[in-house]
Amino acid sequence: MSHASPEAALAALTDPAAPFLIGVRHHAPSLAWAVPALLDAAKPDVLLVELPAEFQEWLPWLAHEDTVAPVALAAAPDGGGAGPAFYPFADFSPELAAVRWAARHSVPVVACDLPLADRGRGESAVASEPA
Numbered sequence: 001m002s003h004a005s006p007e008a009a010l011a012a013l014t015d016p017a018a019p020f021l022i023g024v025r026h027h028a029p030s031l032a033w034a035v036p037a038l039l040d041a042a043k044p045d046v047l048l049v050e051l052p053a054e055f056q057e058w059l060p061w062l063a064h065e066d067t068v069a070p071v072a073l074a075a076a077p078d079g080g081g082a083g084p085a086f087y088p089f090a091d092f093s094p095e096l097a098a099v100r101w102a103a104r105h106s107v108p109v110v111a112c113d114l115p116l117a118d119r120g121r122g123e124s125a126v127a128s129e130p131a
Helices: 006-014 029-042 053-063 094-104
Strands: 047-052 071-075 085-089 109-113
Touching: 029 094, 047 053, 047 094, 053 071, 053 094, 053 109, 094 109
Parallel strands: 047 109
Antiparallel strands: 071 085
16 A cells, blocks of 8 residues: 655645545534634535434424524434434534534535444444454
8 A cells, every 4th residue: 555645645635626524523612613614615515414314304403593502412223223322512512513504504414424223333343352
């Protein structure tokens, strides 16, 4: 496997035709403040948020102008899988800032994480060493 030069990596990450990624630290007030400007500059056609697929139908309510933070989305998977999920949002949550931005700009939002019922979600990805 060859390693690209730093210049090639920078070009790939800043290519305007490529996806625009914003690494989010949950409840980061400085990022929540910056997200609307970042999205204004990126002008996305669609916004992907790392939330389980089951929350897709709730995203319009999360972004609704009458929804007042703090607010949370919670769910328990049908038929097993990982345990219940609880996703809190505050005015200083970058994810909430992004979802609100998308609603104001008529940009579709997609919950792009695995469904809660996906059995692989709660299992360790690291295989144990043989004894």
